[in-house]
Amino acid sequence: MRRANNIQIGCVLMAAGSGERFKFADGTQSNKLFAEFSGKRLYEHALDAIPEAEFFRVVVISGYENILNRAKALGFIPIVNDRPTEGVSRTIKLGLNALESADAVLFMTADQPLLRRETVAGEINFFRRNYRHDLIVALGFKGRRGNPVIFSKEYFAELRALTGDVGGRRVIAAHENALMLFEVENTPELEDVDRWEDLLQLGAVDK
DSSP states (O other): OOOGGGOOEEEEEEEOOOOTTOBOTTSOBOOGGGOEETTEEHHHHHHHTOOGGGOSEEEEEESOHHHHHHHHHTTOEEEEOSOGGGOHHHHHHHHHHHTTTOSEEEEEESOOTTOOHHHHHHHHHHHHHTOOTTOEEEEEETTEEEEEEEEEGGGHHHHHTOOSSOOTHHHHHHTGGGEEEEEOSOGGGGOOOSSHHHHHHHHHHHO
16 A cells, blocks of 8 residues: 555646526626636636645646636646536546546635635645545535545546536545545635625625
8 A cells, every 4th residue: 555645646626617506696697717706716716725736736627718728827737628518527537537647636626715725735634644545535614524525546436437417425425434524614615606695705704
């Protein structure tokens, strides 16, 4: 078995969705990834939260040229998801295809604007300290599970087998005994943005 310090951890930033529930106060639908929060777009917050030194490779999966170009400029690997309508399962497959040599992969969403780089780095270190071949680690707060989530290689085949708009939670549900939570003190770090109202609430918290 590989020593915890020698395991290779990859990162997948999932930024392919459009967030169909995201609408402004006037009812206009928009892409939430490009919504501004504290002077930056949501996807920019996500990119800034990646502690790149902790990973052997970072891939950013999106169908949006602006996001892919920014990822490339930061030294990350941009991967085009040209069929986002197939759901998050396709993004997961694309990410794993690019990280086949990884011992574990951390999956991040692009809609948690208060998630801090230091928190993600802490989660990775927690994973390394508790490493075993079947470990799953998720960010948490008082027992509540959130994102990001780190999956050991043990689960790559199950993740690849997912179809439609189904993510890693199905794999977690099948292996709850393998799950450990890296608990944070600041619950808003777990909060994601689905609606315009969510962004307003997070803005109030952030002040």
